[in-house]
Amino acid sequence: MLPALFLLTLVGIWQLAASTGLLADLFGLEDFLVPSPAEIGEALWENRTLLAENAWVTLREILLGFACALVAGIAFAIAMHLSGFVLRSTYPLVIASQTIPIVAIAPILVIWFGFGIVPKILVVALVCFFPITVATLNGLSSVDPEAGKLMRTLYASRWQIFRRLSVPTSLPYLFTGIKISIVFAPIGALFGEWVGSSSGLGHQILQDNAQLQTARLFAAVAILSAIGLILFGLVALVERRVVTWR
């Protein structure tokens, strides 16, 4: 409630400042370069088909990239958890990989994989992989060893201990990792599109920027941020249904 109120107030002030030309004067800009929220809403409505098409392109990149990261991250975390050798030999590299800026890799991915969807998926997956892997690994290693012993006295096999003890223990951790990665995923898709693409919200933002279509640019940004928020909300919803014991 409170954040919504705060946001509304901000938008109201912005509307006032932009519609009276105050904001444009302040920055020394032409009026059309500083759109008011109402103008952005108008642009949103007028360009709804174009925006929806581009949003769908970007959303698909986000979802596919995230799905790849989810599968790979969980699998990798389990491998590191089960094998001390895998953990020791790859964990430092996983962490080191985070020091490489995604912005720097994106152009290389485009050179390697072309202008299609693949490099975008890869950038999104790279962004999402780390939080998911680290969170899952953290969850798996926070399993109570006493509970593991207890399970063994209750006839549990290794697989049953994994399924009935390790997996539920790790789930809240996994969801934390997913939430972090899902809000960064749209930024990854944006970078991927900026380096080379012919559609998507990132592509459109570049074009609007070049054509000084600021109202439509803001509309695209608003949609991108809405995508992030909605995905986060969905994850939180799923988490509530799955992790019922917290």
Add this chain to the structure above:
Amino acid sequence: MRQDTRVKLEIAGVGHSYGDLRTLSSLTLAGEANEVIGLVGPSGCGKSTLLELICGLQEPIEGKIAVEGNSASEERLGRCALMPQRDLLLPWYSAIDNAALALRNQGIGRAEARAEAATLFDRFGLAGFEAARPAELSGGMRQRVAFLRTLIAGKPVLALDEPFASLDAITRAEMQEWLAAALRADPRTAVLVTHDVEEALYLCDRVAVMSGRPGRVVAELSAPHPRAEDRDGAVTDPGFVSAREQALRTLHQTLRGS
């Protein structure tokens, strides 16, 4: 009352250590079928470790542990059920699914496992709480669910690690009476670790006193027999009171001496 006098539990000259920390040294203890053995001793003397050794969760560095004549750790694991110091109920399962874990792990279907556990729920005053999550249960109920989980595993030997230490005095007294009844209804060989001499004398047939670390059994006390079924009657009985006095004296002397 006891027809089967076969030795169920044999611990002979057992030593154990965690790295450089010597926890147990030439510890010897034996238990007959359906005998409840109390284990008291200063904290950190290796009582929990001994229970894990009995259950086959750890291996001694010397000596022998045999359960029903079998000393391989997998054999011990198959014959002993542990009730750990913390109840360790899994928060994502309902009370009944926690209790039925051993059945599920043995490949029994969920419905069947629940049905089997449900009969015990009725018998032990947990009816109506089958679907409750552990967080919704009182301390005494959690302990009862944890004990049922141990019992349902159907193993001949129970290792109970300070099962009531975390409860308030009134609940603890209730739970002691409850456990005594449960063991009368379904007798097992049990090793019960406790800090409470009165609890040990009320629940156990025999009480082994352990020394400080490295732990070994330095004295054995026998509990007064026969005991009244209700706890208040039992612990206020003159025979019980004098047995308790004597036990406390022995305990103090032994532990000061060692």
